[in-house]
Amino acid sequence: MIPYKHEPLTDFSKSSNIAAYQSALKKIQSQLGRDYPLVIGNKKIMTEEKIISRNPADKREVIGLTSKANKELAEKAVQTAAETFESWRKAEPEARADILLKASAIIRRRKHEFSALLTKEAGKPWSEADADTAEAIDFLEYYARQMIQLKNGMPVKSRPGELNRYSYIPLGVGIVLSPWNFPFAIMAGTTAAAIVAGNTVVLKPASAAPVVAAKFVEVMEEAGLPAGVLNYLPGSGTDIGDYLVDHPQTRFISFTGSRDVGLRIFERASKVNEGQIWLKRVIAEMGGKDTIIVDKEADLELAAQSIVKSAFGFSGQKCSACSRAVIVEDVYDHVLQRAAELTKELSVGNPADNPFMGPVIDQSAFDKVMSYIQLGKTEGRMITGGEGDSSHGYFIQPTIVADVDPQSRLMQEEIFGPIVAFSKAKNFHEALEIANNTEYGLTGAVITNSRENMERARKDFHVGNLYFNRGCTGAVVGYQPFGGFNMSGTDSKAGGPDYLQLHMQAKTVSEML
Numbered sequence: 001m002i003p004y005k006h007e008p009l010t011d012f013s014k015s016s017n018i019a020a021y022q023s024a025l026k027k028i029q030s031q032l033g034r035d036y037p038l039v040i041g042n043k044k045i046m047t048e049e050k051i052i053s054r055n056p057a058d059k060r061e062v063i064g065l066t067s068k069a070n071k072e073l074a075e076k077a078v079q080t081a082a083e084t085f086e087s088w089r090k091a092e093p094e095a096r097a098d099i100l101l102k103a104s105a106i107i108r109r110r111k112h113e114f115s116a117l118l119t120k121e122a123g124k125p126w127s128e129a130d131a132d133t134a135e136a137i138d139f140l141e142y143y144a145r146q147m148i149q150l151k152n153g154m155p156v157k158s159r160p161g162e163l164n165r166y167s168y169i170p171l172g173v174g175i176v177l178s179p180w181n182f183p184f185a186i187m188a189g190t191t192a193a194a195i196v197a198g199n200t201v202v203l204k205p206a207s208a209a210p211v212v213a214a215k216f217v218e219v220m221e222e223a224g225l226p227a228g229v230l231n232y233l234p235g236s237g238t239d240i241g242d243y244l245v246d247h248p249q250t251r252f253i254s255f256t257g258s259r260d261v262g263l264r265i266f267e268r269a270s271k272v273n274e275g276q277i278w279l280k281r282v283i284a285e286m287g288g289k290d291t292i293i294v295d296k297e298a299d300l301e302l303a304a305q306s307i308v309k310s311a312f313g314f315s316g317q318k319c320s321a322c323s324r325a326v327i328v329e330d331v332y333d334h335v336l337q338r339a340a341e342l343t344k345e346l347s348v349g350n351p352a353d354n355p356f357m358g359p360v361i362d363q364s365a366f367d368k369v370m371s372y373i374q375l376g377k378t379e380g381r382m383i384t385g386g387e388g389d390s391s392h393g394y395f396i397q398p399t400i401v402a403d404v405d406p407q408s409r410l411m412q413e414e415i416f417g418p419i420v421a422f423s424k425a426k427n428f429h430e431a432l433e434i435a436n437n438t439e440y441g442l443t444g445a446v447i448t449n450s451r452e453n454m455e456r457a458r459k460d461f462h463v464g465n466l467y468f469n470r471g472c473t474g475a476v477v478g479y480q481p482f483g484g485f486n487m488s489g490t491d492s493k494a495g496g497p498d499y500l501q502l503h504m505q506a507k508t509v510s511e512m513l
Helices: 015-031 071-088 093-109 111-121 126-150 185-196 211-222 237-246 259-269 300-316 332-344 363-379 428-435 451-460
Strands: 034-036 038-040 043-045 050-055 058-067 162-170 173-177 200-204 230-232 250-256 281-285 290-294 322-328 381-384 399-402 419-425 443-447 465-468 504-512
Touching: 015 111, 038 071, 050 111, 058 111, 058 211, 071 173, 071 200, 071 230, 071 237, 093 111, 093 126, 093 185, 093 211, 111 126, 111 211, 126 185, 173 185, 173 237, 185 200, 185 211, 185 250, 200 237, 211 230, 237 250, 237 259, 250 259, 259 281, 290 300, 290 428, 300 322, 300 332, 300 419, 300 443, 322 332, 322 428, 332 381, 332 399, 332 419, 363 399, 363 419, 419 428, 428 451, 443 451, 451 465
Parallel strands: 034 058, 173 200, 173 250, 200 230, 250 281, 290 322, 290 443, 322 419, 399 419, 443 465
Antiparallel strands: 038 043, 038 230, 050 058, 162 504, 381 399
16 A cells, blocks of 8 residues: 655645636635535435525625434434444455545545635635645545554464454444534544544534535545445534434544533533443543743744744634743743734735635634633733624734733633733743643644753643644644643544544454464
8 A cells, every 4th residue: 555645735826726726716606505415324315404604704605505403313313323333344444444545536636626615614715725625635545544554453462272363343333523623624534534443423513614524425425435334414512412422322422622512522421321331432622722932042033933823824713723922031022023023914804815814713703702802901912903803704803912921811711713822931941831831731832942941841841742943733644643631632643643543442352272
């Protein structure tokens, strides 16, 4: 098998790529407003009640309508997945992997089309959408190859007259609850991992971006995935989310989203319901409050660039986004001033026009972020931004708040928007203490030329993904396995060598010869 190779990002400085992307946007524009059915087994089901996906940059524009599931249809989906599992679990791992590789090839051929859909549905500027699609391809390719490596299990010892084997078998029916901020990459990755490991899936995509998930389901069907392995079930968390999590035939839940929802799922999944004969497994990624530390011995231009790109890429709507910059006092004013200059140069607008930054996802997100901006005016000094406009789309200017107390709400609570708080530290030791003072532990970065401080951070900066002399966003599948500590989730390390085992259980077979 050809070794895994990271999908390259598109170079939009080339006129041919610009033209190709603009063509893809026109194609997506011609497809807007379509109805998408539920997919349960081999049935496409239209319901009267719909989830309406709107363009966050132009809330009048409807991207698509997906049928909305109720509990009766959720039950049907679980039963279908449970029945299909009995045959799918016996499919050869190579055959399951081949489907993922076929799907990745289909997506690669239609890469700009999927990215253009993300620009429309999720409000992603071109480079952010392109990275989302590339990561989806990476997940499919990487997990397919990982399954081939794991198909024979792990070696164990055998004594004379005895043969022992240690292998992995799938768990059963998985519920995949995917997020809106990476509605293609994370949705495809969590779904594909479960499927290639031999499980069947009920996929409930985020209601803010369900159309790209519908398109992915179509691709998996085209790639040869048998009916019933992947069941597409948009719906509200209150209507069907709890029902799916609680169901006695649910074997595991794969969730990416907020801390509060993650804790609710974890609590509900811990209860054994009538007819349930296992302890459910939860794979959860629940957000972050991520810090970039700048040491006095550092490349200060790199520091400012890293903070701005990590804080404001995709409007700060990444669980890995830099929402806290902790700067040693010797260089604080310099880094703050330079970051402010860079931020004021950023373009904000309709992502179809390819600015640096587009909108936040919806009215709820807009209201939340604007409330934190108001809070920032009382907790610190407003340096840039602080303005928003939701009359046409949900646009907020990139905002820097300086001189913020490490214990303030702005420094402690996940905002998920284009706001970064600056805090001053007396020295590197205090900066590290501030960086660790949240309940989260997802990503962090340290900008320093001090090898001593690098080694101190390597041991003491308590995050799942730590980066030196670069920003704190942009983990690459197979290169930087992604997942965090504490309230950031179960440190599942997506895109890493241990991820597929979370979807399987080990079985020891011993034969006396």
